[in-house]
Amino acid sequence: MELQQLRYVIAVAETNSFTRAAERCLVVQSALSHQIARLERELGGRLFERTTRRVRLTPAGEAFLPAARQCLEAAERAAAEVAAALGEVRGRLAVGLIPTVTAVDIPGALRDFRLRHPQVRVSLRVGASDELAEQVREGTLDVAFLGLPATARPRGVGRHELSRERLVAVVAPDHPLAGAPSADLRRLSREVFADFPAGTAGRAQTDQAFTAAGLTRDVAFEVTTADYIASLVGPGLAVAMLPPAYAERLPGVVALEVSDAPVRVQHVIWSRSGRTPAATAFLTVLGVPVPEADGR
Template sequence: MVMELRQLRYFVTVAEEASFTRAAAKLHVAQPGISSQIQRLERELGQPLLERSARSVRLTQVGEAVLPHARAALAAEEGARSAVGELTGLLRGRVALGAIPSCAVFDLPGLLAGFHDRHRAVEITLSESRSDVLFAGLRSGELDVAVAAYSGTEPPPGIEARVLADEPLVAAVATTDPLAAFDAVALADLRDRAFITLPPGPGIRSALDEGCAAAGFRPRIAFEASDPAMLAELARRGLGVALLPESAIGERPGELHGLELTRPRLRGCVSLVWRSGGPGGPAARAFLRYAVDTLTPGE
């Protein structure tokens, strides 16, 4: 069996894009060439890897089993090339970075630009998603490093982290809300209020769900939004109680009133995260070292 890395790269790209047309555009290769090479790969393996239809392309059961091995083979090739590049003083490779939407904990564009200035031969990609999706991407190898949120003091299993921000979560209400006359409120006293929060997942939403469970009730979610700025604006308009990091109140002086949450107290944590053992490629490891040194100087 002669299996070419080109065939594996075509297969992985089609699987990720769920389309031969989008894969061809991404790889800058003619679509018939991609189709032909994947068919050759399927003949060599003796099993179809993709289910083709007029509208979409899906992995077969065999394709799902082959995909992680194909990614590993491509990562090994990249690692070999990058190792040679490191020895010659010219770091090459790719870094796949993920981040939660509207991450205002630090200057992410500045971090990327600083690394690019030092390693111009490295290709960096950035994608935004929920923290649970980012954690899954790290475990599968689709992502090398991410900026994600989680509740509690420990990251999820299989994930290592460097904390960037850890602060109290507060109940944010409009300045005209009756609660604005108080500085603190027990979470149980909010059982009859409408909550404004993030969609289900780690981080703020998980902290809210766990806190309400400990207080003996299930929160009534009126609005969900992935952008904390949207949560703040909905609360400012008097549409409910938003759960936000304490620092978010200071960004809207005179527009929102933040109440300290008691019994239980809730905290939000945003961290630089990567899969246990570290990223696989030299370029990704170099980016992680740079990010840690830049974001947590002196540690």
């Protein structure tokens, strides 16, 4: 069994096509098909069902794929560790971030990182804080940027607090509150809200603040992206509460302070076990103090 064969299997599984997999791997299709057939003979079973219309994994292929990914990742990590011991950072850096991260200039940090370590391949994944934290724990992501309520702490990962900020209210330009210097939660509780889905970290900080104040609110619109929340606020369909630095960048809405606003804490997190040289180098670029070996 060879690493290149594993790469070919993964490419076919992800593209559902021998042709597209060969294009991705920069190899002729006949060579890719030959190597996969050779691997199947060695394993004693078919990994793919092939028809004229589709390619899909067999049950044996479904069982083989996670282990193939783990083997390939382990091999790449081993090569990266050797390179790091020789003074060169290379390999893969998988970064997760919430859409509203403002404590760090992500493009600027990646520019500085790439200037120092041009051999590293970088992948970015945008998602919700809870999902990103789980992916760091699983090892799918190396580093992630989260936004959490002040009462929450990421568990099972290394972490560094980046900033604390009070959310602001965001309203339409013609809303009665648009000209007010500030508002409070009691006044806002009379409004219709757009917010993140119930149970997510992005929603929790605001829900907790209203509950602590003994208030309820009407969240008529649940949205998975902050940009689309603003799209509902602008026409006057709803109001929202968002981080101030993010709200400042939104066109067509007005932000105002909230006297008893909830606090959001931004964190950067990383895996406590198996931190890659690329992840350590990226955290160094961010100025994050990282111990030589994270404890559990």
